[in-house]
Amino acid sequence: MTDRPTPPRETRRLERRMGDWARRHLPFGLREFTMFVLKQGWACLFGGLLLAAILISKAVWQADWVLTRYDALFLFALAAQALFLWLRLETWEEARVILLFHLTGTAMEWFKVGAGSWAYPEPGLFKLFGVPLFSGFMYASVGSYMARVIRIFDMRFTPYPPFWLTLLLAGAIYVNFFAHHFLPDIRLVLFAATLLLFGRTRIYFRISDRDWWMPLPLAAFLSSLALWVAENIGTLTGTWLYAGQRPDMAVSFAKIGSWYLLLYVAFVTVSVVLRNRITRPDTGQR
Numbered sequence: 001m002t003d004r005p006t007p008p009r010e011t012r013r014l015e016r017r018m019g020d021w022a023r024r025h026l027p028f029g030l031r032e033f034t035m036f037v038l039k040q041g042w043a044c045l046f047g048g049l050l051l052a053a054i055l056i057s058k059a060v061w062q063a064d065w066v067l068t069r070y071d072a073l074f075l076f077a078l079a080a081q082a083l084f085l086w087l088r089l090e091t092w093e094e095a096r097v098i099l100l101f102h103l104t105g106t107a108m109e110w111f112k113v114g115a116g117s118w119a120y121p122e123p124g125l126f127k128l129f130g131v132p133l134f135s136g137f138m139y140a141s142v143g144s145y146m147a148r149v150i151r152i153f154d155m156r157f158t159p160y161p162p163f164w165l166t167l168l169l170a171g172a173i174y175v176n177f178f179a180h181h182f183l184p185d186i187r188l189v190l191f192a193a194t195l196l197l198f199g200r201t202r203i204y205f206r207i208s209d210r211d212w213w214m215p216l217p218l219a220a221f222l223s224s225l226a227l228w229v230a231e232n233i234g235t236l237t238g239t240w241l242y243a244g245q246r247p248d249m250a251v252s253f254a255k256i257g258s259w260y261l262l263l264y265v266a267f268v269t270v271s272v273v274l275r276n277r278i279t280r281p282d283t284g285q286r
Helices: 009-025 028-043 045-060 069-086 092-115 135-152 163-179 187-198 216-236 254-273 275-279
Strands: 156-158 202-206 211-215
Touching: 028 045, 028 135, 045 069, 045 135, 045 216, 069 092, 069 135, 092 135, 092 163, 092 254, 135 254, 163 187, 163 254, 187 216, 187 254, 202 216, 211 216, 216 254
Parallel strands: none
Antiparallel strands: 156 202, 202 211
């Protein structure tokens, strides 16, 4: 495996043009912030397209159409993923991350829907065990974002904890999502474990011309807030609903904690595929 997942030449050229345009046309004081927003938007392109499809389909879809909305979302997500690979907007290393998180997310969806935690109320042909197949792409969009943002911002993580401990933490978090239905919920212990293991880890990243850093747990919390907002879009459109929730009700703030923990599962999943990139020491060279 190479030290860094290098995107194809066409993708690098497109990303460079976006950066060059921002540097030429934006006031100096806003340059770093604007570049940060642009890069974040570029990193979450797949998730943004999926959210847009959810919103647009809810606004225009008719119940008497031959194709159901869930099936249309599945076909759209499948086509978007294929297009990303064909246009080389994602590397094959990133595609492996997306597939891994897609599979683990779908497995959790089957269990949670079966346990009554949430439901997908609309009909669909591409629906298995009460779960529409497009739902796996929602988890895949998180994996896609994480793999792309690491590359786009040239991220380093230091000091990085022992790799086997990160695997143990991610496994414990994932198992607890299932086990808390039958056993005591240990998420408070898991929250503490994330701080104990990653509390000293800094994410070093480059926006344009200088380096910045952020504590990894803070980055995970801010990302979980963004995912909570996105989840509210899903429930607002009635695409999925938690037990006892109406479409006009906001998702519980407690779900921010669930996303915070799930992001560590996603991050460790990324590290399994891109281990050399994630765990390499920071040399101070950019």
